[in-house]
Amino acid sequence: MIGKGKSISHTSASMAYGWNQEKDAEVVLKEYLHGEEPRAITKEFKMIQDQNHNCTKNTLSFVISPTVKDGKRLDREQLRDITKCFLKEMDLKERQAIAFVHKDKEHNHIHLYVNRIDFKGQAYNDSFIGKRSQHAAERVAQQLKLTTVKQVQFEKAFNLKEIRSEIKRRHDLTMKQFKPRGFDDYLKSMKTNGVEVIPVINKQNKLQGFRFEFSGHNLKGSEVHRNMSIGNIAEQIASRPRAEFHISAKTKEATVKLLGKTIGLTPNTTLRIAKAVVKKVVDLGMSI
DSSP states (O other): OEEEEEEESOHHHHHHHHTOGGGTOEEEEEESOOOSSHHHHHHHHHHHHTTOSSOSSOEEEEEEEOOHHHHHHOOHHHHHHHHHHHHHHTTOOSSOEEEEEEOSSSSOEEEEEEESBOTTSOBOOOTTHHHHHHHHHHHHHHHTTOOOHHHHHHHHHHHHHHHHHHHHHHHHHHHHHTOOSSHHHHHHHHHHTTOEEEEEEOTTSEEEEEEEEETTEEEEHHHHOGGGSHHHHHHHHHTSTTOOOEEOTTTOOEEEEETTEEEEEOHHHHHHHHHHHHHHHHHHHHHO
């Protein structure tokens, strides 16, 4: 579960958004309030806020977001319990407050508005309110046995590790199975194996690297594996017979045919290709 919070001055507009019926908004909590629409609630907030003219950002706005999985199974009473528990953790009890649940996205999330001014005219200390909101949401999730941010982060890291390993496995399979002679071959072969390879070309029309799309993830080569950099891939291909790289004798620059265009390579990649070609020639000479 994630918690976000800030102090605002535009109470009426923000609350009207929270109460937007087009988003299937449903009131799950109302504390010390009688109004039945945003304008009336704002007036009730203002009656208390008028006791403190020094505070301009006099309303606290929070968004409490359970995970998609948790949100699907939470009913109105459980969402109310989450909100009340969050108010307690933020030390915001005994204040005017109203909360709505939105169901317009793929999971439920709560919009909570609290009067920053208490019934004695004192303003709530909103220092580091964003960080405190997140910590409060973590404690609420633990108390109510909901998924915490740390658990979500762990799952994402674990899943990403699996994705990276699978892209690397398919890269190795492509090199062994199809033996690409150039980058065009490599892109087509990887696509056959279910991985979309996207060239990254800079303003100087030089190929800087590849990004890899697989199972909803888009990763740089270096993020997949240290051997998946553009230099390493170029070296692997250049070491094969009849590799389709051209290095100009005059400019010492390498070019390749890629997606119907002639693309330049960076000096580092050119050097890696040249070394691979020299090694291939030397190995061939020794074998003869």
